[in-house]
Amino acid sequence: MKSALEIKPDISYKSAGKFEETRFEKIHNEIFKSSAEASLIVAQEIAQLIRSKQEKNKSCVLGLATGSSPIKVYEELVRMHREEGLSFSNVITFNLDEYYPMSKENNQSYHYFMHQHLFNHIDIDPENINIPDGTVAIEELNQYCIDYEMNIKQAGGLDFQLLGIGRTGHVGFNEPGSHINSGTRIITLDHITRVDASSDFNGIDNVPKRAITMGVSTIMRSKRIVLMAWGQNKADIIKRTIQGDISSEVPATFLQNHPNATFVLDQSAASELTRFKTPWLVGECIWTQELKSKAIVWLCQKTKQSILKLTDRDYNNNGMSDLLAQEGSAYDLNINMFNVLQHTITGWPGGKPNTDDSHRPERANPAKKRVILFSPHPDDDVISMGGTFSKLIKQGHDVHVVYQTSGNIAVTDDEALKFAEVCNDFVGDTDGKINFKSVIEFLNNKSEDQVDSLEVRKLKGLIRRRESYAATRYIGLKDENTHFLDLPFYETGQVKKNPLGPEDIAIVKDIIAKIKPHQVFAAGDLADPHGTHEVCLNAIFAAMKELKPQKYMDDCWLWLYRGAWHEWDIHEIDMAVPLSPSEVLLKRHAILYHQSQKDRVMFQGNDSREFWVRAEDRNKNTAILYDELGLAEYEAIEAFKRFDY
Missing domain, CATH: 3.40.50.1360 (Rossmann fold)
Structure with a gap:
């Protein structure tokens, strides 16, 4: 049985030898494709x-x-x-x-x-x-x-x-x-x-x-x-x-x-x-297109120059002489890289009709696409791609937003109590779907580690659902194109969720089969503090894999966006959607419809900024990076990576 010590990482080096690869490292380490794979190996060693x-x-x-x-x-x-x-x-x-x-x-x-x-x-x-x-x-x-x-x-x-x-x-x-x-x-x-x-x-x-x-x-x-x-x-x-x-x-x-x-x-x-970050500083590399892009962007940032200003000396002085020798000259490298980045930029995230699409990130046809925008929580859609969301609707695509979880645990007790008291004042003692008096009593007497009652969780979920409707209406989406899955894995009432189950996958599979999309946008941000994004993404992967034999899936492309914690690195971006100042403002207002997530954010990770500020800063920073590389200057950019499922 293999132990962790016997597993060797998959690295793209020629036979330079293990010492050369790890000469900066002072502790033995092994790298795996996923935490699940690694955890099995560790468990086997313990056993x-x-x-x-x-x-x-x-x-x-x-x-x-x-x-x-x-x-x-x-x-x-x-x-x-x-x-x-x-x-x-x-x-x-x-x-x-x-x-x-x-x-x-x-x-x-x-x-x-x-x-x-x-x-x-x-x-x-x-x-x-x-x-x-x-x-x-x-x-x-x-x-x-x-x-x-x-x-x-x-x-x-x-x-x-x-x-x-x-x-x-x-x-x-x-x-x-x-x-x-x-x-x-x-x-x-x-x-x-x-x-x-x-x-x-x-x-x-x-x-x-x-x-x-x-x-x-x-x-x-x-x-x-x-x-x-x-x-x-x-x-x-x-x-x-x-x-x-x-x-x-x-x-x-x-x-x-x-x-x-x-x-x-x-x-x-x-x-x-x-x-992994800068392998050209360690030894001779196999220069894939992705590694070339990564290295040249890094070189621009290190030398504080745009792509077209890089010289042979810049390459030679920064561990990239073998790339220069392979490609012939800095001029050729620079032009090719400039074109690669230029071709990622589009104001038509659903594809531009009646246009040569050979150098565009999305297909021209069909001109009007069916689009699913998966959102793990009831605000990731507008936080992560509110501008692109708006463009897709305005450009005539059949857009559906699908909220995978209720998001109820992210509503504070104070916020829920406020809504319950308003509702109770309005409906009085009449029998309703939620007994607001019991909700108020529960919240006023809730102990520190007590799990929310079903009625409280339902109220918190409804708060987030109605905020989502308000935001999507503001973006321009019809109510019938807004879907709430309330995936079962999430509905524990606690921060700890259940594992992804067959029922979760079946629910995601059903909505994809119903809409038969040409485009699927999903959250590829795995830095969510409690892993809800990762579980939701795995549900999409599993559903799309099961549906892959279906003919309509041949025309379905999967695009991953990042959430509130990290953005794609420039070399990873396959589609960059520029936003105008007015579109940035529209996105901000859409995010602010999620009032329960404003000011007192329960799960904001290690960043104290509000979500709208984080999103805006991230999008503006991406635009600045493109500008510094010598591309066109924009107010903001939302970024996406295409994933072959």
Whole structure:
């Protein structure tokens, strides 16, 4: 059985040798296409260790992590227990950390998390489960932490430590400034850590300010360490950790000195590593068109010159001499790249009728297309492509917007209470579809970790639905072309969602089959804090794959837009839709119809700006980048990438 150590990443280098490829890197790492694939490998390594210890009649001592990174590992371990007979009878576990203060029953506690995702589903002896206790009296904490360390030592030390990493570079809750000799202790959480956790707690004010954590030295004594990181949000800190100097300001860098540590990453988390970000600085490359585009855009930004001003010297002085030799001259490279970018720009996102489309991103025919605009939440449509949305309608296409989830968890209790009180004042005691008196009573007495009642969730969903109608009417869409799927995976009433299921895929499949689109626009932004975008995109991928044999799917193109967190890099853009000042203003007003998401955004990630500001800044910045590369100057640009499903 392969372990993570035996998996080799897929990299586009000639035979320069592993050392040449990774010479900037100070920690062994393996890169996978997806977090799901990587998680299976990590779970297999853990299972192999458990079984090898069982054969020797020994205990297997595991250090376990929480958060989103290890969830799929735990799911696979549970599956192996149920289907392959993997026993945990010899396993002793020690969790890294716990919020303080925090009761075990609180659904935000790591005690709750571990039992929900792992312990309740396997045959581990409850006596062998060790999780820091967030209810220990403050005056007893010092001795409690000493005892936790002693329990690890008496168990024989950690055979395997599973880790995630925070944007501050923390492992466990060892925040910047943590010493390499630190042991288990109480620590004050960094502001960034609390911001990142705020979505789980319905706002930063509810996030505990302290936590109990294993220390750096405790982690470093583990015989084997695997750190997992997924997604673009982790790319910067992964680069600093793997390629930077060892520093207490990035506690994860201490792992550079561990003799048996591996970072297991998906491609997004690894994207800032030098061998992926700028591979021409590492060794000889295979110059695909995509890599050429990436390199030339990078060279323009580094030299602060437009494409047509780059010289042979610029290429030679920045690790791209082999590309120059291959292409012949800077002039040829520059002209070709200029044309590639020029051909991405179009004011006709549905294709321009009666025009040569050989150098346009979309087809001219059919002149009037059926279009589905999938929106994971009831505002991603206008946030991400409000200007393009408007152009498609004005240019006569049959546009349908499809909201995949209700978005109810993103409505604050205060907002829902306001609407419930207005409705109750209006309808009085008459029987309605929602009993507003009971909603008001529930919200006024709701405890901190209580899940919304069905009626409250319905009200919050209706708030977002009506905001969506208001926004799409403003854009110019007919009500009958607005669809609400309310996919079941989302309807848990909690931040944690259910896995994507066959019913979700069937619902998406039905709407595609009904409309038979020529174009599908979908959210390709996988940096959403809780993964709803990723699940919604996977539902679309699965549905379109099942429908692919249908004849009408031969004419269906899939375009991916990015949401509120990141934009496509210039070299990734296949269609750039310019917006005029008036179209930027129209988009802003459409976003502002989503009043429940204004001012007090519950799930805004690590960016404090409102969604309309983020979207506007992002679109304007894309236009500036095109301008700086020597292309036409526009007010703003919305960007799309075509995906071959």
